[in-house]
Amino acid sequence: MFYRTDTNAHGLSHDPFKAIVAPRPIGWIGTKGRDGSYNLSPYSFFNIVSDRPKLVMFSSSGRKHSLRNAEETGVFTASLASRNLAQQMNASSAPVDYGVSEFDLAGLTARLGEIVDAPYVAEAFTVLECQVTEVIQPKGLDGEDAESIMVLGQVVGIHISEQIIRNGRIDMELARPMARMGYRDYTDGGSDVFEITRPPGA
Ligand SMILES: Cc1cc2nc3c(=O)[nH]c(=O)nc-3n(C[C@H](O)[C@H](O)[C@H](O)COP(=O)(O)O)c2cc1C
Numbered sequence: 444m445f446y447r448t449d450t451n452a453h454g455l456s457h458d459p460f461k462a463i464v465a466p467r468p469i470g471w472i473g474t475k476g477r478d479g480s481y482n483l484s485p486y487s488f489f490n491i492v493s494d495r496p497k498l499v500m501f502s503s504s505g506r507k508h509s510l511r512n513a514e515e516t517g518v519f520t521a522s523l524a525s526r527n528l529a530q531q532m533n534a535s536s537a538p539v540d541y542g543v544s545e546f547d548l549a550g551l552t553a554r555l556g557e558i559v560d561a562p563y564v565a566e567a568f569t570v571l572e573c574q575v576t577e578v579i580q581p582k583g584l585d586g587e588d589a590e591s592i593m594v595l596g597q598v599v600g601i602h603i604s605e606q607i608i609r610n611g612r613i614d615m616e617l618a619r620p621m622a623r624m625g626y627r628d629y630t631d632g633g634s635d636v637f638e639i640t641r642p643p644g645a
Contacts, residue, residue, distance in 0.1 A: 531551050
């Protein structure tokens with residue numbers, strides 16, 4: 444099948460777009476408000492955009508609390524939700540009032556960053572501490588603002604739990620980082636790990 448996205452007439456019962464670009468890593472974004480309140484929410488519009496310097500992004504569909512706090516304070520953390528924290532990750536996505544801590548809501552421990560003044564999930568196996576480098580309002584072909592706003596941050600510190608390191612590498616079968624598929628489906632990175640050697644010279 445083929446369909447144009449200007450009409451979006453895919454003929455399926457559910458829009459397949461987000462099931463095509465999948466699985467997507469989930470950045471569990473931790474921020475602090477100017478008022479000192481803690482905030483935590485999962486973002487699957489999240490990824491690495493550069494290795495040197497180390498840059499990551501998350502994208503907010505509309506102006507949500509994580510975006511507001513990241514803009515106000517210039518920092519955020521991205522904890523990676525592993526399979527054992529799946530329910531807590533989901534609970535932290537509840538649409539609660541500004542100032543309500545999703546750490547408390549989900550029964551998680553908030554710990555302040557070593558470098559940045561933003562909280563992260565103490566139970567997470569890996570955490571990136573980030574300083575905001577840019578907040579971008581993407582536009583469509585018609586020049587209109589997209590519904591999403593992208594926050595880019597430079598990773599200035601990285602936490603890794605010794606629990607997931609085996610033979611000097613992060614062991615995916617131990618880490619089992621959650622990823623979002625389409626619809627309400629998830630997978631985790633520990634389910635089917637296989638290695639491929641790159642072509643010579645690559
Ligand atoms: C797995 C998962 C991934 C999500 N990804 C995004 C996302 O990329 N962008 C977004 O705006 N909302 C996303 N959401 C919804 C937000 O987590 C939700 O709207 C949350 O309440 C936002 O919180 P905040 O206002 O405290 O930032 C996601 C929810 C889940 C469960």
